[in-house]
Amino acid sequence: MLPKDSHTWVPLTPQGKREPVPIIQKAEGEFIFTSEGKAYLDGIASWWTMIHGHRHPKLMAALVDQTKKLDHVMLGGLLHEEGEELSKLLLQKLDNQFAKVYFSDNGSNSVEIALKVSVHSWALRKRPTKTSFVIFSTSYHGDSLGAMNVSGSNVFNSPYNALRFPVEECIAPNCHACPWKKKPKNCSLECLEQVEDILKSKAENIAGILIEPLVFGAFGMIFYESKVLKGLRKLADKYEVYLIFDEVFTGMGRLGEFTAAQKAEVNPDLICLAKGLTGGVLALAVTLVKESIYRDFVGEDLHQAFFHAHTMTGNPLACRLGIESIRLWEEQISITQKEHPLAKELERLRDSLISWESSQKISHLRSQGGILAFEISGTDIAEDEYLLEEGRKFCRNLWDKGLFLRPLGNTIYLTPPNITSSKSFEIVSKALGESLKELQI
Ligand SMILES: *Cc1c(COP(=O)(O)O)cnc(C)c1O
Numbered sequence: 001m002l003p004k005d006s007h008t009w010v011p012l013t014p015q016g017k018r019e020p021v022p023i024i025q026k027a028e029g030e031f032i033f034t035s036e037g038k039a040y041l042d043g044i045a046s047w048w049t050m051i052h053g054h055r056h057p058k059l060m061a062a063l064v065d066q067t068k069k070l071d072h073v074m075l076g077g078l079l080h081e082e083g084e085e086l087s088k089l090l091l092q093k094l095d096n097q098f099a100k101v102y103f104s105d106n107g108s109n110s111v112e113i114a115l116k117v118s119v120h121s122w123a124l125r126k127r128p129t130k131t132s133f134v135i136f137s138t139s140y141h142g143d144s145l146g147a148m149n150v151s152g153s154n155v156f157n158s159p160y161n162a163l164r165f166p167v168e169e170c171i172a173p174n175c176h177a178c179p180w181k182k183k184p185k186n187c188s189l190e191c192l193e194q195v196e197d198i199l200k201s202k203a204e205n206i207a208g209i210l211i212e213p214l215v216f217g218a219f220g221m222i223f224y225e226s227k228v229l230k231g232l233r234k235l236a237d238k239y240e241v242y243l244i245f246d247e248v249f250t251g252m253g254r255l256g257e258f259t260a261a262q263k264a265e266v267n268p269d270l271i272c273l274a275k276g277l278t279g280g281v282l283a284l285a286v287t288l289v290k291e292s293i294y295r296d297f298v299g300e301d302l303h304q305a306f307f308h309a310h311t312m313t314g315n316p317l318a319c320r321l322g323i324e325s326i327r328l329w330e331e332q333i334s335i336t337q338k339e340h341p342l343a344k345e346l347e348r349l350r351d352s353l354i355s356w357e358s359s360q361k362i363s364h365l366r367s368q369g370g371i372l373a374f375e376i377s378g379t380d381i382a383e384d385e386y387l388l389e390e391g392r393k394f395c396r397n398l399w400d401k402g403l404f405l406r407p408l409g410n411t412i413y414l415t416p417p418n419i420t421s422s423k424s425f426e427i428v429s430k431a432l433g434e435s436l437k438e439l440q441i
């Protein structure tokens with residue numbers, strides 16, 4: 001537990017309430033171990049990054065090997081072999097739909113780069129009024145000012161409303177609890193009507209549509225169907241705005257295919273990847289840009305250069321880990337044939353929890369690829385749901401049973417490391433079963 005006189009301001013943790021904060025001393029595979037010797041299964045893979053498990057031998061060996069060659073060098077005006085190799089590999093993994101890879105060091109930055117490239121590209125095309133974005137109510141794109149600005153409005157960003165620039169926020173699709181009360185089978189994409197209305201009247205002020213494809217992650221693991229993305233692609237083409245996919249969560253195989261874009265068979269104009277990229281070991285992010293947009297920046301005029309770099313952008317150690325992480329993922333996925341390695345295990349777990357849904361302790365039980373989620377106490381996803389206590393209490397009870405989860409309000413979800421064993425799933429299943437039994441609602 002965090003000592004009373006701790007020197008660290010722990011993020012996302014109320015400072016007044018004395019909530020337990022375990023101190024983690026070591027980690028291995030799907031487990032993290034506290035300084036008091038307690039083991040927790042890392043059920044959300046340390047914010048979705050640790051896809052190969054902690055301290056994967058191949059990643060650790062690659063890191064040590066890389067330290068013998070090159071630690072860091074700035075990417076401004078210089079390039080290194082690891083960065084170039086990773087870029088080439090990423091372009092290949094995305095079926096050569098993109099022309100270039102722009103490095104940064106976290107998901108928020110990768111989104112901000114996509115926004116700036118979009119606005120800049122339209123300016124270079126002599127359409128300087130195209131500066132706003134269509135965004136979705138349940139989206140999350142990061143905590144820096146720009147990324148926060150294009151995220152859905154919620155209790156986390158409302159204190160900073162004065163700092164926000166105008167965007168066009170649409171009600172987000174949700175195929176498990178459709179805001180238009182439709183089922184995916186019989187809907188006519190009502191969720192896109194508002195998008196089209198906005199584009200119809202304001203396309204000359206809009207640079208792009210930004211969305212997390214197939215799953216809104218941080219807002220509550222909200223799933224929706226590929227046809228929404230296909231519809232967005234058509235609208236983006238019709239009204240001449242870019243389509244940007246933030247795959248910081250869904251990329252690196254979260255849904256089975258390398259990206260959600262490939263799963264949905266929709267080609268965005270820009271795509272952002274981060275979280276799972278280095279297997280969670282070091283900070284790295286990328287923004288991939290299509291040829292037609294990149295071409296706007298090719299020329300001798302300094303106004304055509306893209307001025308955005310972070311000091312540690314494209315760190316060679318991180319790039320080397322990125323290459324190894326993709327290789328590892330390729331090995332796994334060739335065995336499962338494009339299915340997420342845990343999809344079956346999570347489906348089984350979902351089926352074993354159905355009785356709790358019938359008894360109405362939980363609702364919207366769902367799984368897809370490497371994600372399982374449900375809401376407790378039948379709550380719907382609503383803005384101030386994050387402030388309710390049930391999810392936190394429920395998860396603390398799970399910790400006692402050896403499973404570390406962190407709720408998204410009342411949404412409880414699992415995204416365990418891909419290497420999580422069947423034996424470890426018994427811990428998960430037992431902990432969830434017991435905690436649901438004990439849950440008073
Ligand atoms: C986590 C996340 C981000 C922000 O990434 P950071 O590395 O935390 O800045 C952006 N978009 C999505 C979809 C995310 O899940």
